[in-house]
Amino acid sequence: MTELLEPRTADRPLTAATPNDDARLDAIEQEFEAIRARARAQLGAEDVAYIRRLRRNSRLAEVAGRGLLWFGRGPLSFIAGTGLVWLHRNLEAIEIGHNVLHGQYDYFPEIPEFHAHNFKWKAPIDEEGWRREHNAMHHVHTNVYEKDPDLNHGLLRTNAQTPWNPAHRWQVPLYMFGVYPTMLYRFNGQNLGFAQDYRAEAFPAGNEGYALVDTGGQSLEERQKRNSRSINRVLFKEYAVFPALALLTGRSPLRVLAGNAIADMVNNYWIGLTIQATHFTEPLQPEDAIDHKGRWYLSQLDSSVNFKGSRRMSILWGHLNYQIEHHLFPDIPSHRYPDMAKEVKAVCAKHGITYKLNDSWGKAIRNYVKVMWKYSFPNKAEA
Numbered sequence: 395m396t397e398l399l400e401p402r403t404a405d406r407p408l409t410a411a412t413p414n415d416d417a418r419l420d421a422i423e424q425e426f427e428a429i430r431a432r433a434r435a436q437l438g439a440e441d442v443a444y445i446r447r448l449r450r451n452s453r454l455a456e457v458a459g460r461g462l463l464w465f466g467r468g469p470l471s472f473i474a475g476t477g478l479v480w481l482h483r484n485l486e487a488i489e490i491g492h493n494v495l496h497g498q499y500d501y502f503p504e505i506p507e508f509h510a511h512n513f514k515w516k517a518p519i520d521e522e523g524w525r526r527e528h529n530a531m532h533h534v535h536t537n538v539y540e541k542d543p544d545l546n547h548g549l550l551r552t553n554a555q556t557p558w559n560p561a562h563r564w565q566v567p568l569y570m571f572g573v574y575p576t577m578l579y580r581f582n583g584q585n586l587g588f589a590q591d592y593r594a595e596a597f598p599a600g601n602e603g604y605a606l607v608d609t610g611g612q613s614l615e616e617r618q619k620r621n622s623r624s625i626n627r628v629l630f631k632e633y634a635v636f637p638a639l640a641l642l643t644g645r646s647p648l649r650v651l652a653g654n655a656i657a658d659m660v661n662n663y664w665i666g667l668t669i670q671a672t673h674f675t676e677p678l679q680p681e682d683a684i685d686h687k688g689r690w691y692l693s694q695l696d697s698s699v700n701f702k703g704s705r706r707m708s709i710l711w712g713h714l715n716y717q718i719e720h721h722l723f724p725d726i727p728s729h730r731y732p733d734m735a736k737e738v739k740a741v742c743a744k745h746g747i748t749y750k751l752n753d754s755w756g757k758a759i760r761n762y763v764k765v766m767w768k769y770s771f772p773n774k775a776e777a
Contacts, residue, residue, distance in 0.1 A: 409677070409692055409693075409695075409696045409747075409748075416686070418688070418745075419686050419687075419688030419689055419692075420688060421688070421745075422688040422691055422692065422741070422745060422747075423686070423687040423688035423691060425741045425744075425745075426688075426691045426722060426738075426741065427687075429722075429723070429734060429737045429738065429741070430722075430723050430726065432737075433723065433726045433730055433734055434726070436730075437501055437502075437726075437727070441499065441501075441502065441727045441729075441730075442499075442502050442504060442505055444727065444729050445490070445494070445499055445505065445508050445727075446505070448485055448489060448490055448709075449490060451485065452481075452482050452485040452486055452490065453482075455478045455479075455481040455482040455485070456478070456479065456482035458475075458478050459474075459475045459476070459477070459478025459479035459480075459481070459482060459653075459657075460475070460479060460636060460650075461475070462474050462475030462478065463475035463476065463479065463636075463640075463649060463650050463653040463654070464636070464639070464640055464643075464645055464650060465645065472649065472652075472653060475653055476653040476656050476657050477657075479653060479654060479657040480656075480657035480660050480661055481710075483516075483517075483657055483658065483661045484661050484664060484665070484710055485709070485710075486515075486516035486517065487515075487516070487517040487578060487661065487665060487712075488665050488668075488710075488711070488712030488714070489709050489710070489712045489713065489728065490516075491513070491515040491516065491517055491519075492712055493712065493713070493727070493728045494508050494509075494510060494513045495510050495513060495515070495521060495524060495525055495528075495529070496510065496529060496724045496725055497509075497510040497725045498724075498725055498726060498727045498728065499727065500725075510525065515624075516628075517578055517628065518578050518579045518581075518582075518624055518625040518627070518628040518629070519578060519581045519582060519585070519624055520582050520585060520586060520620045520621065520623075520624040521624075522610070522620070523582060523585035523586045523617075523620065524581065524585050526585070526607070526608055526610060527543055527544075527584060527585040527607050527608075528544070528585070529724070530608070531543055531605065531607065531608070532544040533721065533724050534684060535605070535679075535681075535684065536679065536693060536694055536697040536698070536721060537673075537677065537678055537679040537693070537696070537697035538678065538679045538680070538681050538683070538693075539553070539555055539556075539603070539678050539681075540602075540603065540604065540605050540606075541605050541681060542605055543584060543604070543605040543606075543607050544584075544673065545605065545678075546603065546604050546605075547584060547670070548573065548580065548583065548584060548589050549561060549562075549565065549568075549589070549592075549593065550565055550569065550766070551565060551603075551769045551770070552674045552765055552766065552769055553678055553769065554769070554773050555603060555678065556602075556603030556604070556769075557597075557598075557599040557602050557603050558769075558771070558772040558773065559597055559598055559599070561596075561597070562769065562770050562771075563770055563771065564770070565766055565769075565770050566763065566766050566767050566770055569766065570763075573666070574662060574663050574666040574667060575659045575662055575663060576659075576662055577662040577663070577665060577666030578661070578662050578665060578666075579625055579662070582620070582621045582624060582625065584607065585607065586607075586609065586612075586617040586620060586621055587606075587607045587609040587617060588617070588621070590604065590606055590607060591614075632654040632655075632658060633651060633654065633655070636650050636654060637650045637651045637654075664710075665712075667759050667762075668711050668712070668714050668715070668755070669714060670762055671699075671701070671755070671758040671759045671761070671762040672698060672699055672700065672701065672714055672715065672717035672758060673697070673698065673699075673717065674762050674765045674766075677696055677697075679693040679696060679697055680693070691722060692747065694718070694721040694722050695718060695721075695722070695742065695747055695748070695749070695750075696748070697721065698717040698718045698720075698721045698750065699717060699718070699750035699751070699752060699758065699761075700715055700716055700717055700718050700719075700735070700749075700750065700751045700752065701715045701751065701752035701753070701754060701755050701757065701758040702715070702751065702752070702753055702754060703715045703754075703755060705732060708731075708732065709729075711755070712728065713728035713729065713731050713732075715755070716728070716731035716732065716734075716735055718735070718738060718749065718750070719731040719734050719735050719738055722738065
């Protein structure tokens, strides 16, 4: 048994890679499990009302936004309409869809439409593939080399262990100007295994350094059908149905098309940068972190980073500015994270665990881009 170490100090924080005996890990596990238990005990009508209110507000924003784009005239109504359509798309994709698919509302039999396995996402993402990759792999093996598919999302290189190849030299402009404007449409490439198929053929080292996604034994043809269904349901609605209705009623289809396209692009940027700026904190995690729940909690704290923001803005970020709490308690309704964060910080302070917090969304994005830039180039020993 490893000797019990002295309490951690600010210059020597406790992490999942730190040697610890079972007693210390057990204590950490018990404290975080107690936070979860207290939150679970409070679940009830407030949570049901919250998700129903979100869906109602999302629909109101959609009706108002599409009405302004359809019937409005002039730039002000165009800007307002586009903003409201973006608000609808944002709420449905991240605060509703992402959190519902984590099973955060499976506790409530009165809202079966918000149960993870019943939910139909108003986003161009296959629900089954997302649950299999995101929930069952990324949230279990977060930042574990060749275990976490999101560690190197798509073609990305974010650590020194992943073999470098010349394509990585361009990853900053490629992702900032090519991937993030269409981020939601690209998740299926990761979740359904298309990215790993591409890397196997295009990269000199193939999928070395990248986690292979479980495709559930589905054939390439079936995965392609799933991809097409989830993407086309959004493309058809946004870029065919509503512009056509505008044309048929004597309104401007180009105005509707442009508003929908801008809302779509902004939403993709917003969500892509929010997700990635709260994940890539560089340190790889030990593969055996999953063997003890206390060590697993430490690995989640070391793999996630929060950023400051108001409660209202947190809704637009899907509460992923509380990424730490989301990774510790992914099945607890996200609107409870701000209060849970106070307890998490107290446990971290008690045990000398670093609680990573950026001062703003902008700083979180800048720090993430620095990581992308750093690993765009070969390791010094390889250069």
